[in-house]
Amino acid sequence: MVQREIRMKIILATGIYPPAIGGPATYSKKLADRLTRSSHDVIVVTYGNKVETEKWKVENVLLGLPILRWWKYSKKLKEVGKNADVVYAFSSISCGIPIILSRLRCKRILRLGGDFFWERYTAMGGKKGLREWYRSSRWQLAVSSWLLNKFDHVVFSTDFQQQIYKDAYKNLPKNSVIENALALDQVVPMEQHFLKKQLRLLFVGRFVNFKNIPLLIEAVAQIPDAYLTLVGSGPQDDALRKQTERLELTTRVQFVAPLRGKEKFEIFGKHDLLVIPSLTDISPNTALEARSVGLPALLTEETGLSEHLRSGIVIADLSTPQKITEEINRIREGYNFVSEAASKKIEGRSWEEVSKDTEDLFATICV
Incomplete structure (x- = not known):
């Protein structure tokens, strides 16, 4: 010692x-x-x-x-x-x-x-x-x-x-x-999520190229009843807004300025699935923060997330819009099972x- x-x-x-x-x-x-x-x-x-x-x-x-x-x-x-x-x-x-x-x-x-x-x-x-x-x-x-x-x-x-x-x-x-x-103090209550009629998707993070946000927007275009909230800011902001307009998704994709503290955790409760399709995400703390309040997450397979923290988080190949779409639909079909796993407490650090x-x-x- x-x-x-x-x-x-x-x-x-x-x-x-x-x-x-x-x-x-x-x-x-x-x-x-x-x-x-x-x-x-x-x-x-x-x-x-x-x-x-x-x-x-x-x-x-x-x-x-x-x-x-x-x-x-x-x-x-x-x-x-x-x-x-x-x-x-x-x-x-x-x-x-x-x-x-x-x-x-x-x-x-x-x-x-x-x-x-x-x-x-x-x-x-x-x-x-x-x-x-x-x-x-x-x-x-x-x-x-x-x-x-x-x-x-x-x-x-x-x-x-x-x-x-x-x-x-x-x-x-x-x-x-x-x-x-990994500070997982209960800012808002942990609860199991249940699907509503419309699928509410969420991304939280910097608007930079390696986050692969354009692919997520393209995937949303292929799911007619999906709505996406993008929380953050960064150099890709203008390009993402123009892409949303070009794909005629302005009524289904919402942009929100960066959130901190309780506001960040509260927005987790208003969505069904957090999606992080990064090329690589070394330390995806946002996925764990979402998990801490019961929100299921879909995360790139190129991640440094430790094995013992992966329960309730779906790890998949998200390298194309089609693969993102397929994984979202697969989670949707088995949502109760995924959300139940995501509602189990994880240990912080x-x-x-x-x-x-x-x-x-x-x-x-x-x-």
């Missing part, structure tokens, strides 16, 4: 931080809170406007052209990172490069919840999932390998992504898995557990 009584100076390097919305923003703030409670000296470095300082320091770097902002970020790291024990980065590029430029002499740890180069590939129209893309990439692997090996340790959020990297990189740094927190695992890792590496 690792002794965690050591007081450390910890730099959390993130690209975004609340009030910005996103995984790294939530993660860095929650982790900063728990690490501070454990008497560690925590400093968060982030891009964006100045934010109100809490029990820990939050240092901001204004956005600008990539090279300029990386240099400014590296200067901020030098400024606050003197005598630091560890710097924990939440992005391989926007935080990783400044860490390299800063030449901080502390231990460097990189947390990967996504994949920068693959996401850029999909943003440019690429259609391969993460696993398939890694089998065909070459120069990106060389660049990524150089970057990864500037860190002492890499933390993955899933076994799924860790295994892909182990297969792809011959000289991957020491690595481990620290699963994300607290931020205290995440913080403990992280502290143990830091203490081990910094010894």
Whole structure:
């Protein structure tokens, strides 16, 4: 058992931080809170406007052209990172490069919840999932390998992504898995869903290419009595609205701005099925949030979701509109069985557990 009584100076390097919305923003703030409670000296470095300082320091770097902002970020790291024990980065590029430029002499740890180069590939129209893309990439692997090996340790959020990297990189740094927190407090009551006359489908997430939302809209066009709510925002927003108009689905596809907290959980209760047809979805927390209140989910087979969390979630090949349509109709036919499975309680994972695992890792590496 690792002794965690050591007081450390910890730099959390993130690209975004609340009030910005996103995984790294939530993660860095929650982790900063728990690490501070454990008497560690925590400093968060982030891009964006100045934010109100809490029990820990939050240092901001204004956005600008990539090279300029990386240099400014590296200067901020030098400024606050003197005598630091560890710097924990939440992005391989926007935080990783400044860490390299800063030449901080502390231990460097990189947390990967996504994949920068693959996401850029999909943003440019690429259609391969993460696993398939890694089998065909070459120069990106060389660049990524150089970057990864500037860190002492890499933390993955899933076994799924860790295994892909182990297969792809011959000289991957020491690595481990620290699963994300899964806060499943009952914001609204858990209940079994029953089909109404109309089929109410839901998507919640960022409007980006790898989420494959256009295929879902095309599938809805093939199911005359299906209605779809798209909750989120992102660079694909205009294209999705134009697609909806082109397919004459404006009365059956509704767009809703991003929701948080109770409002997000309440919208789960107004729908019959959450559909996530991503090319790859490494950590599909939205599917688990839906499950926590009894909403069945249909999820891409290219996922990092752990086996013990898959009950009540249908995993399938959703690579074409036809396959999405077939799976939705199949779930519809056996809906009572699927919704009963989705109404059974699943175990969450607290931020205290995440913080403990992280502290143990830091203490081990910094010894």
